[in-house]
Amino acid sequence: MTAIRLSQGAAASRILxxxxxxxxxxxxxxxxxxxMDTDDQWIxxxxxxxxxxxxxxxxxxxxxxVEAGSKAIAASGLTPSDVDTVIVANCTTxxxxxxxxxxxxxxxxxxxxxxxxxxxxxxxxxxALASASDMVRAGSATRVLVIGSEKLTxxxxxVDRSTAIIFADGAGAAVVGPSDEPGIGPxxxxxxxxxxxxxxMPNGRHIYQExxxxxxxxxxxxxPIALRALELAGLQPSDVDILVPHQANLRIVxxxxxKLRQKGAREDMVVADDIVTSGNTSSASIPMAMDHMRxxxxxxxxxxxxxxxxxAGLSYAGQVVICP
Amino acid sequence: xxxxxxxEEEILAGLAEIVEEVAGVESDEVTADKSFVxxxxxxxxxxxxxxxxxxxxxxxxxxxxxxxxxxxVGDAVxxxxxxx
Numbered sequence: 001m002t003a004i005r006l007s008q009g010a011a012a013s014r015i016l017x018x019x020x021x022x023x024x025x026x027x028x029x030x031x032x033x034x035x036m037d038t039d040d041q042w043i044x045x046x047x048x049x050x051x052x053x054x055x056x057x058x059x060x061x062x063x064x065x066v067e068a069g070s071k072a073i074a075a076s077g078l079t080p081s082d083v084d085t086v087i088v089a090n091c092t093t094x095x096x097x098x099x100x101x102x103x104x105x106x107x108x109x110x111x112x113x114x115x116x117x118x119x120x121x122x123x124x125x126x127x128a129l130a131s132a133s134d135m136v137r138a139g140s141a142t143r144v145l146v147i148g149s150e151k152l153t154x155x156x157x158x159v160d161r162s163t164a165i166i167f168a169d170g171a172g173a174a175v176v177g178p179s180d181e182p183g184i185g186p187x188x189x190x191x192x193x194x195x196x197x198x199x200x201m202p203n204g205r206h207i208y209q210e211x212x213x214x215x216x217x218x219x220x221x222x223x224p225i226a227l228r229a230l231e232l233a234g235l236q237p238s239d240v241d242i243l244v245p246h247q248a249n250l251r252i253v254x255x256x257x258x259k260l261r262q263k264g265a266r267e268d269m270v271v272a273d274d275i276v277t278s279g280n281t282s283s284a285s286i287p288m289a290m291d292h293m294r295x296x297x298x299x300x301x302x303x304x305x306x307x308x309x310x311x312a313g314l315s316y317a318g319q320v321v322i323c324p
Numbered sequence: 325x326x327x328x329x330x331x332e333e334e335i336l337a338g339l340a341e342i343v344e345e346v347a348g349v350e351s352d353e354v355t356a357d358k359s360f361v362x363x364x365x366x367x368x369x370x371x372x373x374x375x376x377x378x379x380x381x382x383x384x385x386x387x388x389x390x391x392x393x394x395x396x397v398g399d400a401v402x403x404x405x406x407x408x
Contacts, residue, residue, distance in 0.1 A: 045367065046367060046369060210388070211368065211369070212368055212369070212371075212372050212388045212391065213388050215369050215372050216372045216375075216376060216388065219372070219373065219376065220376055249369075251369060255373070
């Protein structure tokens with residue numbers, strides 16, 4: 001009888017290195033208040049953002065993914081030829097064909113890599129990270145470059161004060177490779193398609209979200225997902241050194257942190273607040289926050305980080321990782 | 325609160341505690357005649373947080389669509405009293 005031979009994977013996986021990039025142009029709340037009815041205090045109170053970065057025409061999902069991805073490879077002590085698979089999580093390429101991953105791999109110098117785009121909106125990075133981890137463990141890839149890259153300004157009405165103050169551009173990336181000890185925990189993921197209508201693009205061009213409905217969902221349903229990810233990894237809330245929720249809104253981030261502390265997370269747990277200076281960059285926000293915190297000395301190698309992404313779909317995913 | 329229906333006074337006192345925790349407004353400022361937005365300076369997201377906590381505390385459903393109708397603290401007390 002003919003038997004199919006299966007590939008052999010690594011015992012475990014881990015993040016080897018991370019990198020990120022942002023466009024140069026800083027956009028303050030004061031600048032936004034000159035083109036729409038809003039002001040600095042209103043924005044800070046509602047979403048916690050002080051400034052964000054907007055890309056120019058030269059900044060694209062592909063170009064930012066290439067820069068963040070190249071930095072992550074370098075931070076891992078690797079060269080592009082060491083990577084064999086590329087996943088680009090994104091939801092803001094303005095046309096679906098061609099995908100970003102193949103171009104990104106080529107531009108970075110990864111020859112004939114396996115590659116695909118993944119759309120789980122703001123949860124995209126955590127979905128891609130889980131997929132990469134499982135590929136390494138199953139043997140379908142050796143080292144996977146996982147990128148979240150978004151140009152939200154291409155899909156936001158620039159004078160809609162309910163969205164234009166929140167969303168911004170940027171990319172973050174991580175290289176996932178083999179490990180003797182587990183460095184990426186099991187994923188807790190899922191969807192809530194019954195709430196699909198709460199974040200949509202009704203005119204096919206611009207994002208619309210039902211702010212109160214999404215806020216209610218995020219502040220009540222996401223902390224339990226984060227706790228589930230901990231449980232799957234066999235850890236306790238008190239084990240978490242760094243909490244990195246998707247940077248949707250500082251009030252949502254704080255609500256998730258508060259719920260985790262009520263369940264035993266430590267008061268000295270570091271909570272990512274990158275939204276303050278980066279805005280909401282969808283699938284890029286989690287790896288970018290990690291990279292900024294690493295650069296600022298707030299994350300150290302070996303720290304236990306709890307990641308949880310959530311967004312349109314609605315979709316969500318969370319996992320525990322050991323910081324590289 | 326699960327067994328006995330709360331009185332309007334109990335609902336008001338409970339709401340005042342929630343408003344103080346969510347928005348930092350002194351609980352004795354939270355009286356039935358006060359407007360959440362105009363008098364207590366509570367924004368739409370804080371209203372959601374108040375609604376979520378009130379739902380847990382009084383075992384009542386307060387959908388987002390209903391929130392816009394709850395202009396004053398008294399409106400909220402009446403809504404909870406009717407729907408609990």
